[in-house]
Amino acid sequence: MSFFRTVSALSKLRSRAVQQSSLYSSVRWLQIQSSPEQDLRSQLKELIPEQQERLKKLKAEHGKVQLGNITLDMAIGGMRGVPGLLWETSLLDPDEGIRFRGLSIPECQRVLPAAFSGGEPLPEGLLWLLLTGKIPTQGQVDALSKELQGRAIVPDHVYKAIDALPLTAHPMTQFASGVMALQVQSEFQKAYENGISKAKYWEPTYEDSLNLIAQVPVVASYVYRRIYKGGKAIPADNSLDYGANFSHMLGFDDPKMQELMRLYVTIHSDHEGGNVSAHTGHLVASALSDPYLSFAAALNGLAGPLHGLANQEVLLWIKALVDEHGENVTTEELKDYVWKKLNSGKVIPGFGHGVLRKTDPRYMCQREFALKHLPDDPLFQLVSKLFEVVPQILTELGKVKNPWPNVDAHSGVLLHHFGLTEAKYYTVLFGVSRSLGICSQLIWDRALGLPLERPKSVTMEWLEAFCKKAA
Numbered sequence: 001m002s003f004f005r006t007v008s009a010l011s012k013l014r015s016r017a018v019q020q021s022s023l024y025s026s027v028r029w030l031q032i033q034s035s036p037e038q039d040l041r042s043q044l045k046e047l048i049p050e051q052q053e054r055l056k057k058l059k060a061e062h063g064k065v066q067l068g069n070i071t072l073d074m075a076i077g078g079m080r081g082v083p084g085l086l087w088e089t090s091l092l093d094p095d096e097g098i099r100f101r102g103l104s105i106p107e108c109q110r111v112l113p114a115a116f117s118g119g120e121p122l123p124e125g126l127l128w129l130l131l132t133g134k135i136p137t138q139g140q141v142d143a144l145s146k147e148l149q150g151r152a153i154v155p156d157h158v159y160k161a162i163d164a165l166p167l168t169a170h171p172m173t174q175f176a177s178g179v180m181a182l183q184v185q186s187e188f189q190k191a192y193e194n195g196i197s198k199a200k201y202w203e204p205t206y207e208d209s210l211n212l213i214a215q216v217p218v219v220a221s222y223v224y225r226r227i228y229k230g231g232k233a234i235p236a237d238n239s240l241d242y243g244a245n246f247s248h249m250l251g252f253d254d255p256k257m258q259e260l261m262r263l264y265v266t267i268h269s270d271h272e273g274g275n276v277s278a279h280t281g282h283l284v285a286s287a288l289s290d291p292y293l294s295f296a297a298a299l300n301g302l303a304g305p306l307h308g309l310a311n312q313e314v315l316l317w318i319k320a321l322v323d324e325h326g327e328n329v330t331t332e333e334l335k336d337y338v339w340k341k342l343n344s345g346k347v348i349p350g351f352g353h354g355v356l357r358k359t360d361p362r363y364m365c366q367r368e369f370a371l372k373h374l375p376d377d378p379l380f381q382l383v384s385k386l387f388e389v390v391p392q393i394l395t396e397l398g399k400v401k402n403p404w405p406n407v408d409a410h411s412g413v414l415l416h417h418f419g420l421t422e423a424k425y426y427t428v429l430f431g432v433s434r435s436l437g438i439c440s441q442l443i444w445d446r447a448l449g450l451p452l453e454r455p456k457s458v459t460m461e462w463l464e465a466f467c468k469k470a471a
């Protein structure tokens, strides 16, 4: 790809952005005209007072109820099991896995609107559910889809900020930099500077959040095309829904890949509040940093190998295994390989979890997708073999609390099957989908007036003295 072709493709994309920008105000006007029943913001406005009352009542009537004991192990062990956060959009059960506003993944697959009968849930429907706690109608999802399209205008300086980085910069670095550059347009920051009242904080937070959710697929696909496709960016297709359009802008128009993207964005969107990215977003936002600042911080946490980067690590791990033993590796060879990795002090990526104690339902639904659409894929078969071999070995190791596979053990081979083979990009996809969960909760953080987060820290000396006194 020559430099000139690259530049011309990018400038086409940008001039389209300018044209879209001029349409933006009229699209927003039309949205304001849509019925309150189908307008997400109007629905939220109705819900917020009752939830504010609910929290006020909890605090007034039960504020001093003890939620458990904090042990020294918990304080020095990454705060495992400390119930110290309010997170309304989802709840994680160690055995059963995630529930989005009370609905399990199979339930979401059954009840949320899909692109066609029996298809995977549309991420827009999940976003509606996360924000309102209600299952949306097809009409509400269609209206939200259009609203997000209207908001998906990325300013030119964002592309320039990304272009300032070397092509060799990790995709997550480029993506997070793009999100930081989006911050320039924050409505919350402007409203705060203009002295907005506390009671209205949620409103510009809503605007920023919806804009951010709408714009991250554009930024993410720009990063992908810039690094791996010679800068040949693909404009949005507004006839498509959020997931399918993201797939399209990345360069994948296979209907099955579009379905995968809808499923991917839905199941990766939220995993209660204590995981590194969600907690980071919530913490940063508690300082009244706007959604862009908060979400960019969350992405930097997601980029760690023990968290979101694990999906990249899994595919690279599997490829290294294939390089050494081929695709038809025997069970014995596989066992030896896993032990060799463990004995060299490495973790097996895609297995284990900070909270879950059973196989992740996000793994299971991706496995079902693979069984339906790509049962003969050799890498899928390898993933299945790992499912048979690794848990037993991790159990034998003795110290691993959860030997079962997590979400990341599966996602890479599905993407690889449809041609998205660049493993280093995978965490960016995870980041796009996390915008739905993290931003939904940020809106509620501001609506509920949650305070600055400030847990107590202690020194080893403090702990020693405390324990001596307690003995």
Ligand SMILES: CC(C)(COP(=O)(O)OP(=O)(O)OC[C@H]1O[C@@H](n2cnc3c(N)ncnc32)[C@H](O)[C@@H]1OP(=O)(O)O)[C@@H](O)C(=O)NCCC(=O)NCCS
Residues within 6 Å of the ligand: 305, 306, 307, 308, 310, 342, 346, 347, 348, 349, 350, 351, 352, 353, 354, 355, 394, 399, 400, 401, 402, 406, 407, 408
């Ligand atoms: C997810 C993860 C970070 C959770 O960590 P955790 O809550 O501390 O997990 P545990 O309490 O079970 O850890 C106990 C021990 O088992 C080890 N362990 C946990 N999962 C392991 C794995 N997949 N492979 C090897 N060792 C593992 C830990 O490193 C720890 O060892 P240490 O005591 O020598 O430090 C961990 O399971 C892991 O590193 N998994 C691989 C990376 C991954 O898939 N991350 C994505 C998560 S969705």
